[in-house]
Amino acid sequence: MNPRTLLASTVLVALVAALVHTQRYDGYFTDPVGLFRWYAACWVLFVLALLALRRVPVGGVVPLALAGAVAVAVTGLVAPPRTSTDSYRYAWDGRVQSAGISPYDHTPEDPALARLRDDWLFPTGPSCNGPDRAPVPHNAATPHCTRINRPAVHTIYPPVAEAYFLAVDRLSPDGSRHKPLQTGGALISLGVTGALVLILRRRGDDPRKAAYWAWCPAVPVEAVNNAHIDVLGAFLAVAGLGLVAARSVRCRAAGGLLFGAAVAAKLMPAIVLPGALSGVRRVRDAAVVVLPAALFTALAYLPYLLLSHGSVFGFLGGYVEEEGYDDPASGSRYSLLRLVLPDAWAFPVLLVVLAGVCVHVMRRGDPRRPWSGALLVTGWAFALLTPGYSWYALLLIALVALDGRWEWLGIALAGAAVYVLGPTFGYQSALSNIAYGAAVVLVLTVTLLRRRTRLSTPGDRGIPAGAPGTP
Known part of the structure; x- marks a missing residue:
C-alpha cells in the first residue's frame, strides 16, 4: 500500500474507533459536555483524515472514500438512538399506516390506536423512568408512557417521508425495533456518497470532495444512529442538482421532480431551489424546474388528502x-x-x-x-x-x-x-x-x-x- 494511502487509512480507522465510542456513550442526559468532547474529537479526526486524503494518489481516492463511507456509516448501527427520539415517531407512523389508518388523523396517545401499541414504543411500570419518556393517559394504576416525543400532537412529516416510514415498516421483520430505520438511514447515506462520486466524476471534478459527506461525523450520528429523515431529503436534493446541471430540458425537468420529492420528504430542501435556478434568464427556463417540483409535491399529498379526515400538515404550525x-x-x-x-x-x-x-x-x-x-x-x-x-x-x-x-x-x-x-x-x-x-x-x-x-x-x-x- 502506498505510504500516503496507509496514513489516510490509519487516520480513518482512528475516526471510526472514536465514532463507535461516541455512539455507545449514553451521555446526552447525564453528561452532555463529555459527549460533546467525544463528538468534537471525532471532528478533529475527520479534519485530519481529509488532510491525509489530499495526498492519496488519484487512483486510490474513490476506493478509499467508499470504503470509509461504509465503515463510518456502520458506526451508527452500534447503539440505539442516543440523542433524538424522532425515529420512534417514524416507526409509529409506519405502523399506523400498515394498519390502514392515515398517520395524520390520530395522535399517538389517542385511545383509538391502543391496539397498535407494544412494550417497545409504549413501555409500562419501571421502564417509564427516564428523561426520554412521555406519559400517556391511562386508567390503570400502572404508569404508562411512550418513547415517542410530543405524543399529544399529530405527526408533522410530509407524504414522501410517510411513504418511506410505511415501506420500512412493511419490509421489517415482526417485532423489530430501531434497527430497520437505522439500516435505511445507512443505505440512504451511502446512496448520497454514490451520487456525489458520480456527479463529481462526470464533471471531471475532484472526487475527494465526496469525503466531506462520506466521512463527516454528523452523518453516522444523525442519518444512521438517529435515523433522521433529513438524509432522504438530502439524497433527493443532491440527485436533483446533478440532473439540473446537465442543462438539457429533460434532465432539468427530472431534476425538478426530484426537488419536489425532496420537499415532500422534508420541507427544508425547498431552500435549494434558488440554486437550481442559477443563471436562469427566462421564465420558461425556470418553469421547467419549478413546475415539476410543485406538481410532484402536490400529487404526493393527494393520497393522504383522500385518506385523511384531518389536516395533512399536522403539527407544522404548532x-x-x-x-x-x-x-x-x-x-x-x-x-x-x-x-x-x-x-x-x-x-x-x-x-x-x-x-x-x-x-x-x-x-x-x-x-x-x-x-x-x-x-x-x-x-x-x-x-x-x-x-x-x-x-x-x-x-x-x-x-x-x-x-x-x-x-x-x-x-x-x-x-x-x-x-x-x-x-x-x-x-x-x-x-x-x-x-x-x-x-x-x-x-x-x-x-x-x-x-x-x-x-x-x-x-x-x-x-x-x-x-x-x-x-
Whole structure:
C-alpha cells in the first residue's frame, strides 16, 4: 500500500474507533459536555483524515472514500438512538399506516390506536423512568408512557417521508425495533456518497470532495444512529442538482421532480431551489424546474388528502410556534441578528437578506454548478436562523461535498454544539452566538482568503482553493 494511502487509512480507522465510542456513550442526559468532547474529537479526526486524503494518489481516492463511507456509516448501527427520539415517531407512523389508518388523523396517545401499541414504543411500570419518556393517559394504576416525543400532537412529516416510514415498516421483520430505520438511514447515506462520486466524476471534478459527506461525523450520528429523515431529503436534493446541471430540458425537468420529492420528504430542501435556478434568464427556463417540483409535491399529498379526515400538515404550525420561529424574542433563534438588531427586526431583516442572496444566486450564479448557489443560500439561512437541531445540517453537508467550500462545515458543528450543550446552558442565546458566530467568522475569513488567492491566479478555473487535493 502506498505510504500516503496507509496514513489516510490509519487516520480513518482512528475516526471510526472514536465514532463507535461516541455512539455507545449514553451521555446526552447525564453528561452532555463529555459527549460533546467525544463528538468534537471525532471532528478533529475527520479534519485530519481529509488532510491525509489530499495526498492519496488519484487512483486510490474513490476506493478509499467508499470504503470509509461504509465503515463510518456502520458506526451508527452500534447503539440505539442516543440523542433524538424522532425515529420512534417514524416507526409509529409506519405502523399506523400498515394498519390502514392515515398517520395524520390520530395522535399517538389517542385511545383509538391502543391496539397498535407494544412494550417497545409504549413501555409500562419501571421502564417509564427516564428523561426520554412521555406519559400517556391511562386508567390503570400502572404508569404508562411512550418513547415517542410530543405524543399529544399529530405527526408533522410530509407524504414522501410517510411513504418511506410505511415501506420500512412493511419490509421489517415482526417485532423489530430501531434497527430497520437505522439500516435505511445507512443505505440512504451511502446512496448520497454514490451520487456525489458520480456527479463529481462526470464533471471531471475532484472526487475527494465526496469525503466531506462520506466521512463527516454528523452523518453516522444523525442519518444512521438517529435515523433522521433529513438524509432522504438530502439524497433527493443532491440527485436533483446533478440532473439540473446537465442543462438539457429533460434532465432539468427530472431534476425538478426530484426537488419536489425532496420537499415532500422534508420541507427544508425547498431552500435549494434558488440554486437550481442559477443563471436562469427566462421564465420558461425556470418553469421547467419549478413546475415539476410543485406538481410532484402536490400529487404526493393527494393520497393522504383522500385518506385523511384531518389536516395533512399536522403539527407544522404548532412546531413553528413551539420552536420560537414566530417569536424572535424567545430562545436562541435569530441569535446573531438579535446581537445587533432589536428583536422585532430580526425576522424581517432575515427575509430581506435571504431574498437578496436568492436574487444574487439566480442572477449571477453558475448554471453549470447549481450546488454553489444552493450552498450559499442554505448556508446563510442556517447562519441567520441559528437552528437548534443538528440534523438539519445534513443537507448543508451534502452541498459542501458537491461544491468543495469546506468552511461551511463549521455551521454543522455549531448546530451540534447548540443541540448537545443546550440543556446544560439552558438553551440561552449566548451559546448560539458563540457557536454560530465562530462558524460565520470561519466562513467569512476563508472566503476572503480564497478570493484573494483567486485574484492572484486569474487563470485558474479549476477546483476551488483549499479543496482536498489542491496544494
